[in-house]
Amino acid sequence: MFIDYAKIRVEAGNGGDGCVSFRREKFVSKGGPDGGDGGKGGDIVFVGDENTNTLIQFRYNKLYQAEKGINGSGKNKFGAFGKNQYIRVPLGTEIAIIQDNGNKKLFGEITYHEEELIIAKGGSGGKGNARFATSTNQAPRQATDGKRGQEFELELTLKLMADVGLVGFPNAGKSTLLSAISAARPKIADYEFTTLEPMLGVVYVDEFRTFVMADIPGLIEGAHDGKGKGIQFLRHIQRTKTLLFLIDINSVDPLHDYFILRKELYLYDTNLDKKQSLIVLSKLDTLSEDDRYQKLAEVRAAFKQKTNEEVIGISSVTNLNTNELKNKLYEMIKNATKED
Numbered sequence: 001m002f003i004d005y006a007k008i009r010v011e012a013g014n015g016g017d018g019c020v021s022f023r024r025e026k027f028v029s030k031g032g033p034d035g036g037d038g039g040k041g042g043d044i045v046f047v048g049d050e051n052t053n054t055l056i057q058f059r060y061n062k063l064y065q066a067e068k069g070i071n072g073s074g075k076n077k078f079g080a081f082g083k084n085q086y087i088r089v090p091l092g093t094e095i096a097i098i099q100d101n102g103n104k105k106l107f108g109e110i111t112y113h114e115e116e117l118i119i120a121k122g123g124s125g126g127k128g129n130a131r132f133a134t135s136t137n138q139a140p141r142q143a144t145d146g147k148r149g150q151e152f153e154l155e156l157t158l159k160l161m162a163d164v165g166l167v168g169f170p171n172a173g174k175s176t177l178l179s180a181i182s183a184a185r186p187k188i189a190d191y192e193f194t195t196l197e198p199m200l201g202v203v204y205v206d207e208f209r210t211f212v213m214a215d216i217p218g219l220i221e222g223a224h225d226g227k228g229k230g231i232q233f234l235r236h237i238q239r240t241k242t243l244l245f246l247i248d249i250n251s252v253d254p255l256h257d258y259f260i261l262r263k264e265l266y267l268y269d270t271n272l273d274k275k276q277s278l279i280v281l282s283k284l285d286t287l288s289e290d291d292r293y294q295k296l297a298e299v300r301a302a303f304k305q306k307t308n309e310e311v312i313g314i315s316s317v318t319n320l321n322t323n324e325l326k327n328k329l330y331e332m333i334k335n336a337t338k339e340d
């Protein structure tokens with residue numbers, strides 16, 4: 001699990017003031033009161049957005065204000081309402097109010113797309129003097145001020161689940177791939193079992209389309225018997241929507257590697273074995289262009305014959321095909337979400 005926090009301040013709009021005014025007409029010597037009410041201040045509203053999964057935007061922008069209501073005016077004109085300030089957040093964002101003593105009180109959670117939650121209400125508008133006229137006081141000089149909008153310090157918390165799980169032998173280049181396409185900085189080295197703890201990274205396909213990828217320790221044959229790092233850490237990818245099998249293009253027999261990986265997954269959890277998956281050959285840059293395409297063609301033919309699965313090749317070092325990979329994974333996740 002990957003936890004993202006942000007602290008922000010929100011200020012709903014103040015209400016507009018009520019107005020003191022008297023009618024002035026050509027042939028009426030003493031017009032009655034006609035001061036209108038002030039408009040209500042805008043609310044601060046959180047909105048669920050399924051197209052984002054990070055709170056990173058709140059690092060740069062920490063103050064959110066809604067518009068103030070407009071003051072009332074003569075001729076019984078009401079002031080316009082202040083515009084609401086909408087704050088879009090990923091699904092699963094929890095919103096807590098930080099109290100003066102530092103304690104946090106959970107206010108709510110955004111759970112579905114376009115869900116709206118008003119966290120701070122705008123102040124109501126003040127009353128204009130037209131409202132204060134009575135039979136005994138026909139010329140009131142009284143109006144009220146708009147109320148202040150609510151203001152809060154908030155803590156936002158997002159617990160992220162991975163969408164894609166990276167599966168491969170040690171040294172296949174899993175951590176290198178994560179670091180190439182996300183801001184995560186996992187440890188990378190040319191020895192086996194560099195990664196000991198799962199790590200998540202947010203992958204940006206573009207500004208609006210992101211997904212979360214999990215890097216986990218390498219798997220080896222016999223992992224279910226406790227070989228290598230075992231298979232316990234596979235629980236971290238049990239809830240992902242897609243598995244990415246990463247296999248070094250220099251492997252003697254990628255298809256065989258793939259079957260070993262599949263078998264270990266199956267022995268851990270048969271459901272894991274049923275997830276949609278993508279097979280990716282890594283380190284294309286280590287072969288000359290001719291060798292690379294020849295090897296890729298051979299591997300593709302072997303996979304086609306035995307599994308009917310597509311194989312794509314990438315290099316995390318030169319970023320060869322990494323954009324295509326991001327787009328492909330994003331589409332797969334989207335389709336899997338639709339089927340859920």
Ligand SMILES: Nc1nc2c(ncn2[C@@H]2O[C@H](COP(=O)(O)OP(=O)(O)OP(=O)(O)O)[C@@H](O)[C@H]2O)c(=O)[nH]1
Pocket residue numbers: 168169170171172173174175176177187188189190191192193194195196216217218219282283284285286314315316317318
């Ligand atoms: N030339 C080249 N080297 C790569 C590429 N991807 C990874 N490597 C190298 O392969 C070695 C292993 O990479 P890692 O990313 O640590 O591999 P891993 O799959 O995370 O390994 P474990 O954490 O041990 O399971 C490192 O020396 C990387 O620099 C690539 O696309 N091209």
Ligand SMILES: [Mg+2]
Pocket residue numbers: 174175176186187188194195215216217
């Ligand atoms: Mg690693």
